């Protein structure tokens with residue numbers, strides 16, 4: 001019998017897939033009716049809360065006003081009634097620990113009344129504060145496990161929602177997560193702080209430009225999520241996908257993405273049914289899913305919402321990932337969020353679109369069409385350029401991770417060099433500013449103009465550039481280096497902090513100069529920014545080798561892997577920015593760096609152990625079976641008096657030997673003594689374990705190209721990517 005039974009069963013099951021549920025149609029319940037139906041939204045609150053309480057809560061949500069704790073009891077009671085009407089039996093404080101995934105602990109609404117019955121209870125106190133055991137969440141040395149106490153605190157700005165599950169319905173309350181000692185343990189707390197600081201700083205600039213009515217300013221995020229779908233049967237037949245979320249073996253298929261026939265192509269039926277279902281679930285939670293399409297690689301897709309305020313965008317992004325994974329199961333699919341699930345095939349990213357704006361002045365990174373607005377835009381745009389240049393290493397650090405290391409710089413994702421694409425027209429504007437300052441005679445007039453002579457900026461200030469990690473796309477910047485499996489929390493937090501810092505710098509200079517010298521000073525400051533930080537601007541092809549050389553000449557950092565990138569978490573410039581605005585302390589930043597190293601070590605460790613197991617128990621036996629078949633044949637030929645050709649037999653034998661040699665290397669690399677610091681430990685994984693893993697893979701992939709197909713035990717790339 002062939003050893004490839006699980007592979008063959010998977011293929012059969014995948015080709016015979018029949019949907020078990022009726023397809024989602026929006027005919028019975030139209031999307032507008034569904035939208036937000038499971039959200040304790042302002043509309044619901046308006047209906048259910050006394051007017052004064054509603055107003056007070058909305059003040060906090062819309063203007064960032066301090067939460068009046070006395071409203072909590074009333075809100076809690078209304079929230080409980082609403083949730084119970086929706087079928088909820090439990091409530092949960094949802095929080096965002098530094099594992100990158102969301103955590104929940106469910107509590108029942110029921111409390112025994114002492115007389116043998118129970119009443120439902122949900123007080124303001126339980127709404128505002130929870131106390132999950134924090135000991136199992138990573139703290140990066142911030143506290144020992146015996147100091148388990150952690151607190152969750154209600155985030156009013158991210159609405160509570162109902163999570164429906166076939167086995168129970170839960171009221172979910174987004175919360176911030178801190179330790180008993182007050183140390184920040186999550187991604188939400190610093191983000192909320194940073195958004196507040198950004199509002200304060202940008203407000204100063206708007207005031208300088210004469211705005212009097214300025215609504216609360218918020219940064220906005222629109223994350224595009226790329227992912228792969230494969231049939232679930234293949235997923236279960238591959239221990240590497242099951243354990244590591246990516247394939248650790250697999251020869252390249254004869255047909256890949258070279259025809260580009262998948263990109264934006266017709267969406268396969270089963271996939272479309274899946275997408276509709278995901279959209280329906282997300283609509284219920286008020287998550288504004290907007291676009292969906294096929295991506296570059298076969299089996300790769302993308303989903304993107306309409307942008308929202310950063311905090312909300314971050315919470316919603318977590319839910320998007322959750323639903324992509326869980327709904328896939330209903331359709332017999334597995335959703336792969338790993339950055340590089342298939343070697344040699346395009347990887348997945350998460351393009352984080354980012355801007356700032358408010359209700360009175362609109363999108364502040366929109367060039368607008370008046371020179372006056374241009375100047376304001378240019379100041380803010382200058383702040384972004386300065387911020388990205390000053391903190392390029394930090395931006396690289398917050399997207400670092402074992403998975404993203406396989407993607408960044410692999411000629412299909414932006415390189416690890418952080419540069420900004422401005423587009424030709426905007427670059428030209430900054431060139432003019434640079435030159436304008438030098439012309440002394442014309443200076444006076446061109447200062448006004450520095451503002452006035454500038455061309456009216458068109459909305460699309462130039463072409464797109466897919467190869468840039470940080471691209472201006474007409475009215476926002478797109479941070480394209482984020483990994484597909486990562487939470488956007490750290491990236492969006494960092495953008496808020498570093499931009500606030502540069503806006504602060506510019507506002508301080510402009511305030512010092514006073515209104516009479518405003519234009520002149522703008523001109524000078526922008527010129528300084530371009531002189532000092534212009535080297536971060538690069539409009540060319542980020543994928544080509546010349547850029548790597550050019551970037552080195554410019555002195556731009558090229559931190560190729562997680563190991564080189566992570567130290568930026570605690571560089572003096574990072575600590576200065578984060579401490580200045582009370583976002584995170586040096587100690588908290590250090591803990592984040594440690595957690596990232598630990599995560600790297602754990603990820604590679606799991607992969608290494610999976611490689612060993614698969615090589616020994618799945619691939620080597622297949623090679624031996626084929627070897628024995630070939631040897632049998634050779635012996636029979638010889639017995640028949642013929643001279644057998646043993647080339648293939650010899651090759652298979654030698655590859656199998658290489659495979660085992662590689663396995664030994666991985667084993668001894670894993671079997672190392674304590675490496676002291678977690679950083680040194682991580683470095684060992686990168687320098688000793690990963691290369692040994694690659695040796696095993698090379699041998700295994702060569703065997704895949706050699707061993708008889710009916711004996712090959714693992715679903716192949718071809719099968720996983722093309723059978724739908």
Ligand code: ADP
Pocket residue numbers: 220221222223224291304305306307308353354355356363475476
């Ligand atoms: P593309 O792939 O062409 O860049 P998509 O439509 O896939 O565009 O995604 C663009 C994303 O940018 C969407 O999520 C969109 O809501 C978001 N976006 C648009 N304007 C802003 C803004 N002002 N701030 C943040 N994100 C924005």
Ligand code: MG
Pocket residue numbers: 224302304
């Ligand atoms: Mg897109």
